[in-house]
Amino acid sequence: LGLPCEVLVCGHSGLTAAQMADNLDALAIKDLGGQLGRGLRRSLGDTVGKPELVLIMAGTNDIGSGQKSQ
Secondary structure: OOOOOOOOOOOOOOOOHHHHHHOOOOOOEEOOOOOEEOOHHHHHHOOOOOOOOOOOOOOHHHHHOOOOOO
């Protein structure tokens, strides 16, 4: 559409929704792939300006591990 935008990715491969919630403010989280990343709230707080849209996909790893949704 020709609209300028900035896309940021904060992925934590293999973590459950509960693990993501427990680590919202973490400086470093190691995912199942061995990659380090910041907690979701920390990542959003460190962006310049206020995001206009945030998409969060959580729960797919919960299904694979037999977790029930809360």
